[in-house]
C-alpha cells in the first residue's frame with residue numbers, strides 16, 4: 112500500500128549555520144522537525160576542502176573574534192582550539208607607499224567609514240543615493256577614497272555603485288566588533304564545527320535534498336523536493352534571500368514579499384590560500400597583511416596555523432572577483448602570485464601550494480559572504496522578509512540583528528527564527 116507524504120511540525124530548508132542553529136533550538140524544545148540540505152554536506156558558506164598538500168582548509172567562512180559572543184561560546188562548548196592570527200609587523204599598501212603614508216591612508220579611509228556610519232540611514236537627504244555617489248561628494252583625498260572603496264568592496268563584495276547608502280550604513284552599524292574580525296580561526300577548520308552541530312541532529316538532517324517548491328496555506332505547508340514531499344505546520348527557509356527567490360511558491364507569495372525577495376543580489380568572492388615553506392614576510396618585519404588601492408577588493412593576510420603551516424589567505428572580492436574568475440585557472444594563479452611578489456618580494460613566488468575556491472555564482476549560497484539589497488528604494492525589504500507570511504518564515508545571516516553576513520549573524524538569526532516559529536505553533 113502506498114503511504115502518504117511524510118509529516119513533521121517544522122521543515123527547515125538549508126543546513127548552513129542559520130539552519131543548524133534553528134534546528135538545535137527546536138531540538139532542545141522537543142519540537143519535531145526535519146532539516147533539508149541540497150548539498151552532500153552541511154555548513155553552507157562554511158566549507159572545507161583539501162589543498163594540494165592534502166591539508167584540510169577552510170574554503171569559506173573561517174575567522175572570528177572575541178566580540179562575536181555566540182560563535183565564541185559555541186567554539187568553546189564544542190572544545191575547538193583557536194589559532195590567534197599573526198598581526199605583528201608592518202602592513203603593506205599597494206601601490207607601494209611609506210609605512211607612515213600607508214597608516215595615514217588607512218586611517219583616512221576609516222574616517223570616511225565612521226563619517227558614513229554617523230549618518231542616520233533614514234535621513235531623507237540620502238534617499239536614493241548609492242555609496243559611490245555619496246563618496247564622490249566627499250572632500251577626501253583620492254588615496255583615502257580609493258582605500259575606502261577597496262575596503263568596502265572587499266568586505267561586502269559588491270560594487271559601490273550598486274549598494275544603497277542607507278543599506279550599507281544600516282548593515283555596518285550592526286557589525287560591532289572593536290577588535291579585528293580576523294582575530295582567530297579554528298585549528299581543525301570552522302567547517303568541523305558545522306559537522307559537530309550536524310552530528311547532534313541524527314536522522315533529522317537530510318543531505319542531498321534540494322527543495323524545489325513550497326505549497327502553503329493557513330497553518331500548513333507542503334515542501335516538495337526531488338526525493339519526495341513533506342507536510343508540516345511551518346517552514347523556515349534558511350537560505351540567503353537571492354537563493355530563496357529561486358524557489359517556487361504556490362500560491363505565489365504576496366506581491367510585497369515577492370518584491371522584497373527580488374531586490375537582493377549576491378556579491379562575488381574568490382578565496383585563495385597560498386601555502387609557503389616559511390612565513391618569510393615575518394623575517395622582514397611584515398605582518399603579511401596587504402591592501403591594494405589600485406585593485407579594489409583585493410586583500411591578503413597571514414593565516415599560518417603554526418611554523419610548519421605558513422600561509423597567506425587572499426580574498427578577491429566584488430567586481431575584481433568577476434574579472435579574475437574570467438581569467439581561467441592558470442592566469443588566475445599567476446595573477447595572485449604576481450601581486451604577492453609585488454607586495455612582499457620575490458620570496459612570494461616560492462609557493463608550496465595555491466588552492467582557491469571560486470564562490471561567484473555558487474548555486475546554493477550565492478557568490479559571497481552575503482547578499483545585499485541593490486534597489487535604493489527597497490527600504491522595507493528586510494523588515495518584510497523577517498515578517499514572512501506565516502507559516503512561511505525566512506532567516507539567514509543577512510537578516511540578523513547582529514553581524515549580518517557573518518557566521519555569528521547566522522547563529523543569531525537561526526535561533527531567533529526558531530523561537531518565533533515555536534511561539535506560533
Ligand SMILES: Cc1cc2nc3c(=O)[nH]c(=O)nc-3n(C[C@H](O)[C@H](O)[C@H](O)COP(=O)(O)OP(=O)(O)OC[C@H]3O[C@@H](n4cnc5c(N)ncnc54)[C@H](O)[C@@H]3O)c2cc1C
Nearest residue numbers: 125127128129149155156172173174322475476508516518
Ligand atoms: C569565502 C567566504 C569567506 C567567509 N569568511 C567569513 C569569516 O571569515 N567569518 C565569518 O564570520 N563569516 C565569513 N563568511 C560569511 C559566512 O560564512 C556566512 O555569512 C554564513 O555562513 C551564512 O550562513 P547561512 O546559514 O545564513 O547561509 P548558508 O551558509 O549559505 O546556508 C544556506 C544553506 O542552504 C542550502 N540551500 C540553498 N538552497 C537550498 C534548497 N533549495 N534546498 C535545500 N537546501 C538549500 C545551501 O546549500 C546552504 O547549505 C564567509 C563566506 C564566504 C563565502
